[in-house]
Amino acid sequence: MSVVVVGSVALDSVETPFGKRDESLGGSATYFSYAAGFFTDVKLVGVVGEDFPQKHLDLLKKKKIDLSGLQVVPGQTFRWAGSYEGSLNEAKTLGTHLNVFETFAPSLPEKYKSADCVFLANIDPDLQLGVLRQMKRPKLVAADTMNLWISIKKPRVKELCRQIDVLVINDGEARQLSDCSNLIQAGRRIRSWGPKYVVIKKGEHGVLLFSPKDVFCVPAFPLEEVFDPTGAGDTFAGGFIGYLNKNNNKLNDTLVRKALYYGTVLASFNVEKFSLERLKTIKSSDINNRFKKLLRKTSI
């Protein structure tokens, strides 16, 4: 069992009411990998510049993430800068420098191609579809997307939907993609285009799952202190897909629901510190304990 993840590896500069970090480790593939790494083997596909700090590579290697698909090319690593205010619900982007990520052409090492699961983080849908073509019939294909691609390449995002099992997007993207302001209608419409399961992330309000049978609701883990929400969505996806991969990629309501709880738990740890600082400190037992707590907080 292993998951291939394709996405960004970045250096993030983030400011929240609780502090700031300059050029800390970030990126969708990074957060996803680290979270999924608690459950299964992860093979990362991405690109960084020659300036990418060795300590970040060491951290990912220590987590046993396969980095043979991480290209290191001349130039600068992707950089993002943003800030959060008030209740930390929305990032204000202060700067995006794609750098080497602008010409990223994902190329899978041979040994990646037979992985049984792939997560396509929010890169250009044409690149996502290109990655799928390189894979040898993975059992579970999941993807994310973002407002930019929905704005400029909606037909390709819909084509992606036809080819995947699970779509994981946030509430604003779901509304934009479906042209429905009501989220329940939005989820059902997107599901009708192909994905067996659609997961809509609502930040501090949790997630909605659209399955073949029902709509399922998972609240976020209630936290007294949210430090930095950067990467929460990708960390959630990592816990969610990592758990499904660990369980033979089976897609039934019970397993998918449990997987959503694990994703929620991973995301809740992530937001307690900047970057991967909190995730670095937790063990599987911490995850399982918080999973049980979340169950207690949501059961009669």
Next chain:
Amino acid sequence: MSVVVVGSVALDSVETPFGKRDESLGGSATYFSYAAGFFTDVKLVGVVGEDFPQKHLDLLKKKKIDLSGLQVVPGQTFRWAGSYEGSLNEAKTLGTHLNVFETFAPSLPEKYKSADCVFLANIDPDLQLGVLRQMKRPKLVAADTMNLWISIKKPRVKELCRQIDVLVINDGEARQLSDCSNLIQAGRRIRSWGPKYVVIKKGEHGVLLFSPKDVFCVPAFPLEEVFDPTGAGDTFAGGFIGYLNKNNNKLNDTLVRKALYYGTVLASFNVEKFSLERLKTIKSSDINNRFKKLLRKTSI
């Protein structure tokens, strides 16, 4: 077992993207009464003007709501006008005419005073405290409040907190009352002032419960069509408190959680039509069926 509710009885003019209604039946005590009436005997305390339509009184009487505490006085009934746009999350108030409600002095009929439960809807905290003084040791005291009273009478709202068992407020009010932007901190701080249970309503995102032991999360019932959210919070409170009263006002986590589910179910029916139009059409079996559906949508 019976619940006394003190609050507004109003004529609402509401416009949503789905239509409009002029001077339809509304008010916190109205919505609360009708919802609680599915579970227990309700005794209403309020005031209307001589212009209040007989058909509205007939509707409440048909639901066996005791109206002997509803004063009918010379003048006009309280009128509210508002509109909702987009995802219907927030009402835009177009007009508030307190009329006879401005000088409302709640006076409990003798037979009300020994009721075992009272719900103090969002009127002036001094009036709420005055109602409590008229009651003979009710077993369960619950209250709501609103931004206006928190702004101009916060010490009295805190005094109210000291004298009640359950506080039911929305997220914005909880932040304002506690001076905490984080809702979990807000709920815990308010609970420390007195109420054994604090319920924070988050509209379409459900509710949070702060109990002596834990924080509990209930999502809203997922609906494809939300028609008019007016009165959802009071309908929720009616289902919630009505169910607790029916169960001997016992306050333990299991019963309170079940009661929150019933409140959520009642609110979900309420928003499907204007005014009380949907609530008028449902039976206890509809409530129990949706309760079971909500359980399925929130259990692994």
